[in-house]
Amino acid sequence: xxxxxxxxxxxxxxxxxxxxxxxxxxxVLEGEESAAALPDPASRRxxxxxxxxxxxxxxxxxxxxxxxxxxxxxxxxxxxxxxxPFRIPVWAAVAAVLAAALIAVLFLASRDRPPTGDPHELQxxxxxxxxxxxxxxxxxxxxxxxxxxxxDNAGSLRGLRxxxxxxxxxxxxxxxxxxxxxxxxxxxxxETSPGERLAILEQAFDxxxxxxxxxxxxxxxxxxxxxxxxxxxxxxxWAEGSEADLSWADGVWRPFxxxxxxxxxxKAREIRLAWxxxxxxxxxxxxAARMGVLPRGVAAAFAVxxxxxxxxxxxxxxxxVSGGDILGEAASxxxxxxxxxxEGVGAFANFTVMPLWTSFFVRKGTLxxxxxxRFGRIENFFDGFDSVMGRKGINPRYVLDEIRAALxxxxxxxxxxxxxxxxxxxxxxxxxxxxxxxxxxxEWRSLVxxxxxxxFLRGRAVLSTVFHHPRSAVETFVAGLSLPEVFSxxxxxxxxxxxxxDRVHPDFSGAGVALHLFREGGGPVLPxxxxxxxxxxxxxxxxxxxxxxx
Amino acid sequence: MNYASxxxxxxAALFRDGDNEAGxxxxxxxxxxxxxxxxxxxxxAEEAADAVQETFLKLLSIRKKIDASRSLPAFLHRIAxxxxxxxxxxxxxxxxxxxxxxxEKSFPPADEDVMAIERTHSLEEVWDAVDxxxxxxxxxVELRYRSGLTPDEIAEVLGIPSSTVRVRLFRARKLLASMLxxxxxxxx
Numbered sequence: 001x002x003x004x005x006x007x008x009x010x011x012x013x014x015x016x017x018x019x020x021x022x023x024x025x026x027x028v029l030e031g032e033e034s035a036a037a038l039p040d041p042a043s044r045r046x047x048x049x050x051x052x053x054x055x056x057x058x059x060x061x062x063x064x065x066x067x068x069x070x071x072x073x074x075x076x077x078x079x080x081x082x083x084x085p086f087r088i089p090v091w092a093a094v095a096a097v098l099a100a101a102l103i104a105v106l107f108l109a110s111r112d113r114p115p116t117g118d119p120h121e122l123q124x125x126x127x128x129x130x131x132x133x134x135x136x137x138x139x140x141x142x143x144x145x146x147x148x149x150x151x152d153n154a155g156s157l158r159g160l161r162x163x164x165x166x167x168x169x170x171x172x173x174x175x176x177x178x179x180x181x182x183x184x185x186x187x188x189x190x191e192t193s194p195g196e197r198l199a200i201l202e203q204a205f206d207x208x209x210x211x212x213x214x215x216x217x218x219x220x221x222x223x224x225x226x227x228x229x230x231x232x233x234x235x236x237x238w239a240e241g242s243e244a245d246l247s248w249a250d251g252v253w254r255p256f257x258x259x260x261x262x263x264x265x266x267k268a269r270e271i272r273l274a275w276x277x278x279x280x281x282x283x284x285x286x287x288a289a290r291m292g293v294l295p296r297g298v299a300a301a302f303a304v305x306x307x308x309x310x311x312x313x314x315x316x317x318x319x320x321v322s323g324g325d326i327l328g329e330a331a332s333x334x335x336x337x338x339x340x341x342x343e344g345v346g347a348f349a350n351f352t353v354m355p356l357w358t359s360f361f362v363r364k365g366t367l368x369x370x371x372x373x374r375f376g377r378i379e380n381f382f383d384g385f386d387s388v389m390g391r392k393g394i395n396p397r398y399v400l401d402e403i404r405a406a407l408x409x410x411x412x413x414x415x416x417x418x419x420x421x422x423x424x425x426x427x428x429x430x431x432x433x434x435x436x437x438x439x440x441x442x443e444w445r446s447l448v449x450x451x452x453x454x455x456f457l458r459g460r461a462v463l464s465t466v467f468h469h470p471r472s473a474v475e476t477f478v479a480g481l482s483l484p485e486v487f488s489x490x491x492x493x494x495x496x497x498x499x500x501x502d503r504v505h506p507d508f509s510g511a512g513v514a515l516h517l518f519r520e521g522g523g524p525v526l527p528x529x530x531x532x533x534x535x536x537x538x539x540x541x542x543x544x545x546x547x548x549x550x
Numbered sequence: 551m552n553y554a555s556x557x558x559x560x561x562a563a564l565f566r567d568g569d570n571e572a573g574x575x576x577x578x579x580x581x582x583x584x585x586x587x588x589x590x591x592x593x594x595a596e597e598a599a600d601a602v603q604e605t606f607l608k609l610l611s612i613r614k615k616i617d618a619s620r621s622l623p624a625f626l627h628r629i630a631x632x633x634x635x636x637x638x639x640x641x642x643x644x645x646x647x648x649x650x651x652x653x654e655k656s657f658p659p660a661d662e663d664v665m666a667i668e669r670t671h672s673l674e675e676v677w678d679a680v681d682x683x684x685x686x687x688x689x690x691v692e693l694r695y696r697s698g699l700t701p702d703e704i705a706e707v708l709g710i711p712s713s714t715v716r717v718r719l720f721r722a723r724k725l726l727a728s729m730l731x732x733x734x735x736x737x738x
Binding site: 019022023025026027030046049050053054056057058060061063064066067068069070073074076077078 | 570571573574577581582583584585586595599602603606610673676677680691694695696700701713716717719720721723724726727
């Protein structure tokens with residue numbers, strides 16, 4: 001607004017707009033401007049009106065004073081400030097806190113306490129070691145890193161557990177399983193060969209037990225059914241003497257195809273009977289009965305087949321012969337140790353203590369028990385065994401199962417620092433085996449003999465497949481079991497086949513166990529050069545020189 | 551210490567420095583006017599009481615920011631006003647609760663009859679008319695007359711220029727005059 005002091009309009013200036021005029025009137029009303037500044041009579045009239053209304057409102061407020069606020073609001077008070085009569089200077093408080101912290105640190109440092117380790121590093125290592133999407137060499141390196149970490153930090157891991165900071169290993173494992181299964185399902189669906197498809201699924205489902213959803217299980221069963229039908233047709237033709245079309249047998253059924261090939265040197269009768277029984281879904285004891293041989297003979301046959309196949313770097317899946325029966329499990333474990341580095345189930349000589357134990361109880365449907373038993377209450381296991389023997393009579397199946405578990409219990413006793421107890425108990429069981437049917441007693445003795453293998457290996461054992469069970473691996477190390485050298489099952493098998501017995505004892509490996517069993521049990525004996533490096537001996541199931549005749 | 555005899559600036563300074571008794575004197579002096587203001591703004595005594603209490607609590611929480619050289623009444627009314635507006639916005643789900651479109655209208659020029667308002671209208675009629683003003687006009691009238699704030703203080707409360715306050719205050723009075731005139735004409 002262009003005005004001289006006093007509100008006068010500047011001569012020649014632009015006339016006031018409405019806002020300027022009304023603001024000026026308001027200022028005059030408040031006494032900030034002189035009424036002389038108003039530009040025209042209309043403004044002066046409006047000033048008069050504003051004055052009257054202003055006076056009216058002031059009078060209205062005077063005559064109707066503000067009502068008091070509610071009583072509740074009248075009680076509003078700020079609390080009086082409380083000052084301690086004993087005021088401590090800031091510097092004194094800080095000094096006291098520092099002194100207390102120093103005392104606490106000194107106290108904690110003086111305690112004999114294991115280091116706490118790094119749970120994040122452990123978790124990262126576990127995740128990587130369980131990630132089988134990595135290339136094999138990377139996976140192996142990841143697993144070695146994990147084991148080194150475990151070996152270097154056994155005390156720390158114990159500290160982690162005690163402090164409750166141990167990573168959720170189950171969660172790590174579950175995530176890994178889900179990823180693996182999902183990937184396997186995708187791969188299997190893209191695979192046209194039923195055998196290949198089944199091989200993929202078998203491995204995934206075996207590794208990821210209990211994780212699959214209903215649709216995945218259905219797909220797996222359908223694939224299994226298709227594959228078995230194909231195999232059944234081929235085996236039937238082959239058993240009748242016809243040459244079977246084995247083109248479908250890539251993947252999981254390949255060892256069968258190898259054995260079924262016309263120029264193989266296996267004993268046709270036993271093998272044909274075995275295939276037929278397997279195709280019927282028989283358990284190994286039934287297979288053995290049909291073949292007229294001890295069950296371990298079946299296991300050995302399968303194991304040798306697998307051993308032969310690994311020499312050609314082919315793929316074979318041991319789950320074929322695992323069906324909840326001991327010998328099938330043993331074979332699968334043997335082969336798994338050779339081929340996949342998996343523990344299989346029942347691979348008693350594999351020395352994969354925890355995975356085996358876990359697998360056993362998973363199969364028995366008593367998974368929680370393994371934890372209970374693993375940590376110091378193994379006596380319960382024997383109590384259970386006694387009750388089986390005493391109350392239900394002698395059930396060979398139970399006995400064998402329990403003996404097999406007891407073999408691993410021996411190692412559990414190691415973990416519990418009570419060596420010898422399991423062996424003593426096994427000796428008792430061994431003597432009691434006389435009450436069993438002959439075939440089972442023989443099997444029993446063979447199994448108990450494996451205790452000697454374990455005893456021999458003790459102190460220089462190879463923990464081969466813990467990597468597939470990170471939780472077990474961790475807990476094994478936490479429990480104080482130290483192993484001088486650790487290999488994956490695949491690597492152990494290769495070392496073994498390369499004749500590196502200084503690092504891997506042959507009794508450890510599947511092939512070594514097969515050899516052991518054959519020699520002890522009078523089964524087929526492998527040629528002496530079986531364990532020679534593949535480079536020095538061309539091993540081919542079709543070359544006629546393997547596995548020899550029996 | 552005789553807090554009752556202190557001016558508002560002194561009380562504000564003491565309260566800022568941690569003297570809660572000074573704060574209680576501030577509460578005693580302003581609770582009624584703040585409550586009346588909040589009642590006029592919100593139209594609800596319960597909400598107004600809550601708003602006043604919240605205003606004092608807010609003052610306590612920001613006591614260190616109190617500028618004793620500035621108007622404490624304006625500061626308190628600004629807090630209360632913002633609290634009332636927040637509550638109204640939440641209830642109405644609308645941001646623009648203060649409509650000033652009335653201030654853009656023109657009202658008839660004053661005449662002799664309007665000059666006689668004070669003689670022809672009762673107190674109740676005046677306050678009834680004030681209550682019927684749009685919220686924004688009512689807020690201005692409340693702040694100016696019942697709370698006794700200057701246009702500059704009102705500008706601080708509402709966050710608008712003081713010149714705008716003056717113009718809107720002028721027009722709010724004209725609107726009130728127009729409403730009283732209409733009321734009188736309707737009563738004839």
